[in-house]
Amino acid sequence: MSKLNNKVAVVTGASKGIGAAIAKSLAAEGASVIVNYASSQSGADKVVAAITAAGGKAVAVKADVSVAAEAKGLIDAAIENFGQLDILVNNSGIYEFSPLEEITEEHFHKQFNVNVLGLLLTTQAASKHLNEGASIINIGSLSSRLTPTNTSVYSGTKGAVDAITGVLSRELGARNIRVNTINPGPVETEGTADFIESDFMKEFIAQTPLGRIGQPGDIGSLAVFLASNDSAWLSGEQLLAGGGMR
Numbered sequence: 495m496s497k498l499n500n501k502v503a504v505v506t507g508a509s510k511g512i513g514a515a516i517a518k519s520l521a522a523e524g525a526s527v528i529v530n531y532a533s534s535q536s537g538a539d540k541v542v543a544a545i546t547a548a549g550g551k552a553v554a555v556k557a558d559v560s561v562a563a564e565a566k567g568l569i570d571a572a573i574e575n576f577g578q579l580d581i582l583v584n585n586s587g588i589y590e591f592s593p594l595e596e597i598t599e600e601h602f603h604k605q606f607n608v609n610v611l612g613l614l615l616t617t618q619a620a621s622k623h624l625n626e627g628a629s630i631i632n633i634g635s636l637s638s639r640l641t642p643t644n645t646s647v648y649s650g651t652k653g654a655v656d657a658i659t660g661v662l663s664r665e666l667g668a669r670n671i672r673v674n675t676i677n678p679g680p681v682e683t684e685g686t687a688d689f690i691e692s693d694f695m696k697e698f699i700a701q702t703p704l705g706r707i708g709q710p711g712d713i714g715s716l717a718v719f720l721a722s723n724d725s726a727w728l729s730g731e732q733l734l735a736g737g738g739m740r
């Protein structure tokens with residue numbers, strides 16, 4: 495039996511990469527999915543087409559999660575299209591790396607606005623609609639604990655995601671809403687394509703016990719686990735998803 499029948503999910507940043515894989519994985523288990531994008535409409539349309547071709551239900555919705563009205567509109571789209579909301583995956587994220595001396599206000603605000611403020615805005619809007627048994631899944635990063643050089647701002651955003659996951663698991667726990675984080679190691683996506691062959695990545699892979707880079711589907715299956723009742727006793731948890739790297 496499918497694990498997410500009759501559930502409705504919003505996946506932010508689902509036009510490509512990890513978010514696209516999560517949207518497809520949730521839909522394959524029966525969830526109806528809102529496929530959010532900020533600029534890549536064609537990517538989001540392809541994800542929706544793949545889901546519907548496989549017999550699932552999905553709708554693409556444009557929204558910049560760092561703008562409160564748009565984050566609210568994204569959540570409202572789930573109610574308008576599917577009548578309820580059970581699963582929120584906060585995946586939208588920007589990663590840019592910079593040594594300390596080159597950090598600018600723009601570099602800081604760009605990443606914190608999407609990776610942290612955006613997550614809070616969508617969760618705030620979703621909270622009003624989520625019922626008992628709902629699941630919120632935040633996509634953090636192993637970088638919050640590995641703290642690689644030149645990632646002060648990015649790793650800072652993901653440290654904030656870890657902390658917010660713990661806080662919100664307490665605030666929402668009384669309503670039996672679970673909040674967990676998946677913290678991936680390097681994953682091959684459109685976003686990492688430019689530096690997949692870099693020494694930085696090779697070093698990561700060399701340190702990975704399972705000896706390869708992650709694939710988006712590796713994270714999709716973990717999202718299904720955290721969305722489903724299989725993880726009913728997990729909240730405030732950080733799943734380290736890096737092939738054994740920690």
Ligand SMILES: NC(=O)c1ccc[n+]([C@@H]2O[C@H](COP(=O)([O-])OP(=O)(O)OC[C@H]3O[C@@H](n4cnc5c(N)ncnc54)[C@H](OP(=O)(O)O)[C@@H]3O)[C@@H](O)[C@H]2O)c1
Nearest residue numbers: 507509511512531532533534558559586587680681683685
């Ligand atoms: N790939 C990795 O190695 C890795 C490792 C650890 C953690 N992560 C985390 O996993 C998540 C996804 O990473 P990825 O590699 O799949 O990224 P990606 O391929 O660069 O895709 C990023 C997604 O975020 C969306 N996005 C960007 N700004 C947005 C905004 N303001 N509002 C809504 N959506 C926005 C993009 O939408 P548009 O394309 O429509 O603009 C896109 O769908 C991020 O949170 C990242 O930090 C990734």
